[in-house]
Amino acid sequence: MPLGLSSLKKSIWIYHMACSPCNNCDIEILDLLTPRFDVERFGVVLVGSVRHADALLCTGMVNRQIKPRLQEAYLQASKPCIVLAIGSCAINGNIFRKSYNMAGPVDRAIKEVDPNAIIVYVPGCPPKPEAMISSVVKAIGFLDTLKAKAK
Amino acid sequence: MKETIIPIGPFHPLLEEPELFTLRVEGETVIDVDVKIGWNHRGIEKLAQGLTWDQVPYLVERICGICSTSHPYACVLAMEEILDIKAPLRAQYIRSTVGELERIHSHLLWLGLAGHFVGYNTVFMWAWKYREFVLDSLEHLTGNRNHYAMFKAGGVRRDFSQKAMDFTMKSMDGVEKALKMFLGVVSDDPVLKKRLVGVGILTYEDAILYSATGPTSRPSGVDHDVRRDEPFDAYDKVDWDVVVLKEGDVFAKAACRILECIESVKIIRQCIENMPEGEIDAGVTDIPPGEGCGHYEAPRGEVFHYMRSDGTGYPIRHKIRAPTFNNLPTFKATCPGAHIADVALITAAIDPCYCCTERVGVVDNTGNKSVLTQDDLTKLSIDRTFAIRRDLGKLTWDPYSKLI
Incomplete structure (x- = not known):
């Protein structure tokens, strides 16, 4: 794990998973890549396959149809893998928490398959792009503490 | 030429939303496209x-x-x-x-x-x-x-x-x-x-x-x-x-x-x-x-x-x-x-x-049917209309009054 962790924090490759969101967090994630915020200068790159990803950006209240797909995608990602629960919906369901189609927020769905998963919460509806950048920085800081523990 | 089916989705790098496209192709030419949705249904x-x-x-x-x-x-x-x-x-x-x-x-x-x-x-x-x-x-x-x-x-x-x-x-x-x-x-x-x-x-x-x-x-x-x-x-x-x-x-x-x-x-x-x-x-x-x-x-x-x-x-x-x-x-x-x-x-x-x-995420009728046909939907719709008519009897106002 220590080698994986130290290489992980150099350049985080992210994979975007929309788990029944309202699309708003998703366009703010895309906004991160464009000239105003430009996260590529920190080495954060959006990749096309979950197998290349170091971090999963999950948005939305997880509905019943998407839940098994989210769990499957998480299991396919190479470990260690950070899960960023982006937006209020991903944290507690927000306005949709009473919906008949709600299958638990992101952290519950992920922890069903991996109880030790690293989950970063980014609140907001939608969170500002600055908040998302700051969350990635905090996640890297958390990886440092994990590395210290592993030694 | 042989027909091939290409599924794209539900998670794919193209669009930010999850949906499943099924392309039926012959070589490089597309014959038909179908889309399956429901990964975003929130009710x-x-x-x-x-x-x-x-x-x-x-x-x-x-x-x-x-x-x-x-x-x-x-x-x-x-x-x-x-x-x-x-x-x-x-x-x-x-x-x-x-x-x-x-x-x-x-x-x-x-x-x-x-x-x-x-x-x-x-x-x-x-x-x-x-x-x-x-x-x-x-x-x-x-x-x-x-x-x-x-x-x-x-x-x-x-x-x-x-x-x-x-x-x-x-x-x-x-x-x-x-x-x-x-x-x-x-x-x-x-x-x-x-x-x-x-x-x-x-x-x-x-x-x-x-x-x-x-x-x-x-x-x-x-x-x-x-x-x-x-x-x-x-x-x-x-x-x-x-x-x-x-x-x-x-x-x-x-x-x-x-x-x-x-x-x-x-x-x-x-x-x-x-x-x-x-x-x-x-x-x-x-x-x-x-x-x-x-x-x-x-x-x-x-x-x-x-x-x-x-x-x-x-x-x-x-x-x-x-x-x-x-x-x-x-x-x-x-x-x-x-x-x-x-x-x-x-x-x-x-x-x-x-x-x-997003409409209906899962359609599961009685009798383990996963897909409803046109006739099933028509029957469901007619039943529903009758149910609404029955319920309307309990209302204090006439919903058709505005239409006349």
């Missing part, structure tokens, strides 16, 4: 029945993050039809300004994504760079980049400050300049011409047949715009034109969207210049029994909301029809015969929003 209509009239605009705002003005707009228009009132003049101008700012940001977003789909990432970066100025204006005017929470029955929730309006006027100059540049880029660039002209042609007949709305149908020659045909708020008090083109290909759709943005800039300028003084809220306290409809021309087409009230604090029925529901099936007319590399572009040309469109 909004049912949730709306559990919220108060004041909370419903907040919920419908979250149907879709890109149309987060259109849905509350149509929703409050439906409520105002039940109340039979109109918002104060200043509130009307504020609403139209927010609606048009949203149209520019949505169309620029689409333009960027279209550039991304043809592999022309410069357009993507440019369009999203200029889109930021629109978002800045919205943040100054309403307090948030997306999800503005401006709308309520009988008015708006907060007023525009003079400083924010000045900022918007200034940023509109920059946006208009950028839009004119994009118009030049799209009409002159040989790469874009090669990829867009003559691709995915939607004829006038097909647009009528599939009931396409908005910027999907107007490039095909359908002269229809809710803002002009059924004017409300500030739209009949300002000077603007409906953009209608006749080619119907992806190029015409891109051009139509840019021209519409330029019209939107015109509307915003006139709204802010002629912004009347006065109240912004009609002071609605409760909604009487009755039913009402609201239309609004969302960036993607006509959005329709129907609401029914029985005089209590909650709506008893809230029906939503989003524009992509009509526009999505047009790929049955445009995709067959296209090159496989063009299909992504053609399906994206309608500016699909699956969040709005």
